[in-house]
Amino acid sequence: MTGTGTRRAVVVGGGLAGVTAALQLAGAGVAVRLLESRPRLGGLAFSFQRGELTVDNGQHVYLRCCTAYRWFLERIGGTALAPVQDRLDVPVLDVGRARPRLGRLRRTALPVPLHLAASLAGYPHLSLAERASVGRAALALGRLDPADPALDGIDFATWLGRHGQSPRTIEALWDLVGVATLNATAPDTSMGLAAMVFKTGLLSDPGAADIGWARVPLGELHDTLARKALATAGVRVETAVRVRGLARDPEADGRGWRVETDGETLTADTVVLAVAQREAHALLPEGALADPDRLLDIGTAPILNIHVLYDRKVLRRPFFAALGSPVQWVFDRTEASGLAEGQYLALSQSAAQDEIDAPVAELRERYLPELERLLPPTRDARVRDFFVTRERTATFAPAPGVGRLRPGAATRAPGLYLAGAWTATGWPATMEGAVRSGFTAADAALRALGRPHEHPLKEAA
Known part of the structure; x- marks a missing residue:
């Protein structure tokens, strides 16, 4: 199994991370089996x-x-x-004042940061002074490095307060966006993740924050079409299969893996665990991570x-x-x-x-x-x-300090990799982060297997 013949991989988990990893591995000539405990693919987007x-x-x-x-x-x-808007346009209706007021957050074709200037200047849910303060905070945010570990230790609300943002500004603008993308309010959000979201989405490119969503059921994308793509790539997909344990394969000089399911034992050169952090913790063999209990702290x-x-x-x-x-x-x-x-x-x-x-x-x-x-x-x-x-x-939870808890794709156990939006992608828990984690896990596995491949995203190549 570890010679020059066909390499075999088992991907555990059929969410976006697992499907991505399986597609990438199969595209490099690896024989892949994808195991999902649910009767469908798609993870938490179904x-x-x-x-x-x-x-x-x-x-x-x-x-x-x-x-x-x-x-x-x-x-x-x-x-x-699942098309994207031609240009960012978000209607925002405020019914908390004496009379309901409709405002809009929309961009122009002007370069960053001018693309949002006209929208903010006319945003009716903030005072003139509050609108001006947003511009100053945005400029300060643009100078930050989201990967700076120091930012992970403070919360977004504290940083916003230091930069002159009123409670109303946080409610009507920063949390309006942040709660939807980070699934937490500013006091409960790591400044590092907040900086990543706002700097990438609002300050990297005029069209970066244009919104896309599925015009069909998510299952048509993440299950039906994903299954077709996996089948075309040669991936063997098995749903309603629960993995019970992982262990070294003693017949492969300790470098291969045995994957125990309810019905059979599979062998593989590579295993990608693309499951939630608690499930990954339960399956990790001893020694795979220096401090596996950190996963439980996420x-x-x-x-x-x-x-x-x-x-x-x-x-x-x-x-x-x-x-x-x-x-x-x-x-x-x-x-x-x-x-x-x-x-x-x-x-x-x-x-x-x-x-x-x-x-x-x-x-x-x-x-x-x-x-x-x-x-x-x-x-x-x-x-x-x-x-x-x-x-x-x-x-x-994107809480302050979560960055130090998120593991990378590679483990201490050769041939065993982690994927999932909760791993160290630099992104919050989004569909984007899930796919990126699948790229990273497959990339690490293919490098270890000596398989030539190209990373789909030039920025990460």
Whole structure:
């Protein structure tokens, strides 16, 4: 097995990280088996059936600067199904003042940072002084190095306060973006990760923050199309298979691996663990990491998704963000779900620690009146269905200090690699980070195997 013949790899986990690693390994001539414990691929970005509707477990978006996820979409043939806005344009509706006010965060074609100047100058949710302070903070943020370990030790709110950002500015701008991308409010966010998000998304290129999202169910992309791409690449995909343990293969001079499942024992030259951090901790053999318990110190953060079906159209925009309301972001999922009549709205509620376990009846009582405040047409509409999806461990928590806990792809055990958005990608827990981790794990494995290959992203080559 360790000679000059075909090399074999087992990828454990069929989320975006695992699918990416499998595609990259197979593309370099490695024989790959991908094992997923669920009956589907896609990890935490998936779809399910509810009657005749196809429902995403939650709203997932990406930005134009997410070059790895855009590669993934192209690789599986899904680019046209998840297009990006021509230009960043985010409607922001504030119902917390005497009269509701609609503002917009949108860019022009001017170079950075002028591309957002006109939008900020006219942003009605901040005072003139607050708008000016945003510009000064943005310039200071642009001078930071997100990889500086010192930034990981402080929280975003402290840094913003030091740079003249009022509580209102944090609420109406920094957290408006940060909660959705980082799944945490500013006090609970590592400054290093916040700097990475805002510097890359808003200060790297005029179009970096243009928003993309799937116009079809996520399962069509991350399961159906991903399976086709894997099959074409020669990857053997097995779902509903749980891995019980990993061990060195004594018949391969200790350099190969045995992967124990419920039904059989597999052997491989390379294993990629593309599972959540706690699952990885349970499977890691002794000595694979210097301090494996650090994985257990990486916290998790929940996302709550509220789904409302109305008997008529109540929203004429594809999405909007809200201020002055517990509602954060609202998306129109009517067409993607297959709903023939009425309208289907999905509310994406990040950093939802206080509500993740709330009863559906309580959430209905709280959020339906809020939608009536935000969208007056809902007052005359009938609610045909109201349901909730909960991802209690949707992302790793981007808390200060998390950077020192996130491991790299390579372990101390030759031939064993880690992948997942929680590994040391430099990105928060996003689809982009997951794909990047798959690249990194496959790259390390192929180098060890002596297999020539090219990294898909020039920036990381």
